[in-house]
Amino acid sequence: MRHSLPAALRVFFSLVTLFGLTAHPARAAETYTEVTSSEGDGEFTIGPDYTVDKDLTDLGNPKGKSFEFTMKLADSKIFRGDDKTLEPDKKPVRTERKIFVYVPAAYKDGTAAPFLIIHDGPGSLKLVRNALDNLTISKDVNRKLPAFIAIAVENGGNDGKNSERGLEYDTMSDRLARFIAEEVLPAVLANADLKAAYPHFALTKNPWGHAVIGCSSGGAAALSMGWFRPDLFRRIIAYSGTFVAQQDDDAAEQAQFPHGAWDYHSELKLIEKSEKKPLRIFTHCSENDLRNKDPEETFHNWVMAGRRTSAALTAKGYHHRFVFSKATGHCDGKVFNQTLADTLVWTWRGYHGE
Template sequence: MNAEAADAQNPATDGDGHFTIGPDYQTDPDLTDRGNPKGRTFMFKMALADSQIFQGTDTTLEPERKPVRTERRITVYVPAAYQDGTQAPLLIIHDGPGKIKQVAHALDNLTVSKDAKRRLPAFIAIAVENGGNDGKSSQRGLEYDTMSDRLARFIHDEVLPAVLANAEIKAAYPKFALTENPWGRGVMGCSSGGAAALTMGWFRPEWFRRIVAYSGTFVDQQDDDAPEEAQFPLGAWEYHSGMKLIESSEVKPLRIFTHVSENDNRANDPEETYHNWVMAGLRTEAALAKKGYPHRFIFSKGTGHCDKRVFEQTLADTLVWIWQGYQAE
């Protein structure tokens, strides 16, 4: 694909900006089964030992305290609207299977929407399980909280080729293909998975450009003994504070959704950290707005960390917004 095709994005600004929702919530009908044709779900596993990027043996890990998985599940949803042979757009979902069921409902309902402003492209949802546990010294923390292109390389170099090579998928769709257009590649996550979504786009915008981060961990959860500490000593906190990477860097070709809950992470840490979590989300939003990124931000009242009520009300709208302007090859 040439550069002009890869950069051919002309989305309107509908839905950009700062929105406050709650404290009352309801489920969007488009995230439920509305009787439309269903796609197909596939699942396979990848052994960590077979990876060249995340083998589960990094010196930052403490496997006796925070066990590492020996294999990770990859769940793939191919919507009914996908036409075999088409180079499909894709959405990576961290902490798989995660919200893949809701994403599948959105695809079932909104790929066939009669409203052109509320229609989704037939993207492939690829939910990738993390390597295990959480926080510093864990495999999940290594994958999601590290400020580098390592996770992006893992998804690009190992997960996507494994999806394309999967025998079950190939049997169902002999000409199955994924787009190489970075505007056709989104990443979605919550908590550290949300920070990881931004990090994948930040370090590798030539691969991934549509970013969805709910309750993003834009605080310092990077391993204290990680090599990346030398360049980014405060981890994801550097995006908005410290180094102020968003404000101090040239605008990258990214389209970004972020969210923070009023009581984000309070249940996990009732002390000072949760205030920093909310502060980090608000500062990230302010930095993105100041820099002029295509950006949609939601502040949800009366909710906690990765609160399911927020997803149930907003995820369909978020997906419609994040895919706005996509042009298929």
């Protein structure tokens, strides 16, 4: 008789394959030394006029391969879509989420590749694809990208408090990081179409080779993934980050973080008072980012939250880059079109493989 492994053991062996023995999460980085550099760190103001970076356009360079598949929420052990915090009648939950994967032409089968998780998939995937096509083959060593795999993950549906997307992105915990590591990445590695195209496809175990990008609540989620699990994710990109009080009011995490992501910079001084973590962090805020009518109203002022988060990261001594964009709104496309290539280059600076 054939016996199937218990769910817990299946997850364990998936993690062993992907990251090495989970009892030693830092082992993959023990023989790796990040090449640190302060080049590009600091605060930058752009606008009010904007251009499109040519490296984010199709320049006719060799293209990689794209893959797409779905994951049913009901099959998840972490985000099933049935949490008590949700209000599915008011904010519908998806039954399945799409996963988009782009393998750049510069990737060599059998290489343990670095990767970038993109929230709200496909999100910025088109721009990221163009950046990979153009900058993995760049002759300029100061403007070059490693051949990372782009993995865009669709959220579970809707937005704000009591939604599945809000639960996934605004909750102050390691839950999203675990979901990506324990469920999404093994699904990518097991995808039949991808395995047929790249029989020896592999992802690096080195956490310095694991990046994440998001905008709005996805930006807050990007920081939280690295903050709560720096053993899994260390390169963070947050555009128009929702560093405000948008965590579900009835979430278990409210007891420890009563104002959600606002507590990164609130009177709790989470960033300031916590031990410095091995992270490289990009943040951004638009001049006209979401805010309440009262510009001084706390807990829900995106501009205030973005600036205070940036100040806290800088004061703590993180490798941090902050961009403030004039005459732009929340998750404004003009900002992405001008800055994303530079942001990716800065984010991956110092990475040199395993």
